[in-house]
Amino acid sequence: xxxxxxxxxxxxxxxxxxxxxxxxxxxxxxxxxxxxxxxxxxxxxxxxxxxxxxxxxxxxxxxxxxxxxx
Numbered sequence: 426x427x428x429x430x431x432x433x434x435x436x437x438x439x440x441x442x443x444x445x446x447x448x449x450x451x452x453x454x455x456x457x458x459x460x461x462x463x464x465x466x467x468x469x470x471x472x473x474x475x476x477x478x479x480x481x482x483x484x485x486x487x488x489x490x491x492x493x494x495x
Contacts, residue, residue, distance in 0.1 A: 432481070439484045441477070448473070450480045454491045461487075 426442035426449060433439075442449045442462075449462035461483050466472045 434481065434485055435488070437488055439481065441480070448476045448480060450484045452484060452488065454488065459484075459487055459491070 426444040426447075429441040429443055431438050431440050437452055437454075439450050439452045442451065446465050447462045448465055449460055451458055451460035453459070461480060463476050463480060465476055
């Protein structure tokens, strides 16, 4: 995957990635990697923005759930 950028969300870093029509995120929590990817419907601005929002929302939710487990 090709790294797009790293974003800081609520105190943790999330890497955004792209490859072969997929947009993805990854982050580490307690030394373990977590992430998700989605297939882009198209390269239209609204499709890329929607996929990005969905992934970042999922990253925040996943991170909060992991914090509650520890």
